[in-house]
Amino acid sequence: MSDKPQTLVEHLQAFIDDTLTRCTRCGKCYEACPMTKYGEGLQNADAKHVVSGVIDWLQQKPGNAQSVSWLKVCTQSAKCIDACPKGINAMKMVRVAQMSAMGSLGVPAEQAALSGRDAKDFFRVINAFSQTQMTSQQVQKWQR
Numbered sequence: 001m002s003d004k005p006q007t008l009v010e011h012l013q014a015f016i017d018d019t020l021t022r023c024t025r026c027g028k029c030y031e032a033c034p035m036t037k038y039g040e041g042l043q044n045a046d047a048k049h050v051v052s053g054v055i056d057w058l059q060q061k062p063g064n065a066q067s068v069s070w071l072k073v074c075t076q077s078a079k080c081i082d083a084c085p086k087g088i089n090a091m092k093m094v095r096v097a098q099m100s101a102m103g104s105l106g107v108p109a110e111q112a113a114l115s116g117r118d119a120k121d122f123f124r125v126i127n128a129f130s131q132t133q134m135t136s137q138q139v140q141k142w143q144r
Ligand code: SF4
Pocket: 022, 023, 024, 025, 026, 027, 028, 029, 030, 051, 083, 084, 085, 086, 087, 088, 090, 093
């Protein structure tokens, strides 16, 4: 195994690949979220449908409107992490999906869902990456 530190892009791609492989789209992370009652169009939303939209964002495809609503109301409660039966860091999954919905991972700008007034949340997203288990060397490399 190489000792070479991962770039941020490599780190994100490895996380995405792992999540796409292991996530069953069960929706338990969504069901555990305390913020869903505040999201536009999330009342009585189907958890599997919302998560499927998040997974679309991870695949750099525009996700459904309800997935965007969930991405907008996340406050990093982390309740979703313990709820996942597959041990996926669902909060990080949401963070990466937010980046995609911002157009930061390859989704064309015209298809990105979080822009304008939502852009102020971008820095919260960056902040979350300080908790992604990257080594200090990896973080330094990314910050160059
Ligand atoms: S709880 Fe885990 S396996 Fe289920 S949808 Fe969420 S991330 Fe995927």
